[in-house]
Amino acid sequence: MGERIQFEEINGNGHEDSVHHEPRMKPAFVEKPIGYETRPDKRGRIYVKVGMPSQYRLKHHVIYESHFGAIPEQHVIKFKDGDDTNFHPSNLIAVHRGATGILTRRYRHHEAPAELKPVLLTMAQIDHKIYQKEKQDA
Numbered sequence: 001m002g003e004r005i006q007f008e009e010i011n012g013n014g015h016e017d018s019v020h021h022e023p024r025m026k027p028a029f030v031e032k033p034i035g036y037e038t039r040p041d042k043r044g045r046i047y048v049k050v051g052m053p054s055q056y057r058l059k060h061h062v063i064y065e066s067h068f069g070a071i072p073e074q075h076v077i078k079f080k081d082g083d084d085t086n087f088h089p090s091n092l093i094a095v096h097r098g099a100t101g102i103l104t105r106r107y108r109h110h111e112a113p114a115e116l117k118p119v120l121l122t123m124a125q126i127d128h129k130i131y132q133k134e135k136q137d138a
Contacts, residue, residue, distance in 0.1 A: 044084045064092045076100060082109065082117040095121065099128035 036049040037059060047056040064077045067089040071077060075094040079086060095103070103109045103124035112120055
């Protein structure tokens with residue numbers, strides 16, 4: 001480790017100088033512990049490490065499942081108030097994937113004021129149930 005490696009470099013004057021460099025040590029890879037939370041990604045989502053070696057899940061999914069059980073098939077977890085940083089269990093709801101399209105296209109949920117978002121979410125769920133019932137009866 002104490003060995004010095006000699007390199008010949010040319011300085012700005014065009015003359016060779018003898019420069020001594022210490023070999024660099026790579027920092028050891030530090031394994032993140034289970035429960036570690038990542039920084040928000042480009043879309044603002046936070047991931048939680050749930051297993052080794054690198055098993056991560058969305059934080060709001062982990063919280064939802066710990067309070068309400070497994071996420072039903074064909075459902076996504078939405079934030080009732082639209083605030084992606086409010087991870088309180090009362091703010092998380094499982095919504096059918098079909099209702100999310102209605103929520104986005106028909107009600108423009110992403111553009112609505114915060115106080116209207118829970119109402120729009122409920123309306124989209126009702127519209128989706130009506131659609132499913134009509135489809136079933138046809």
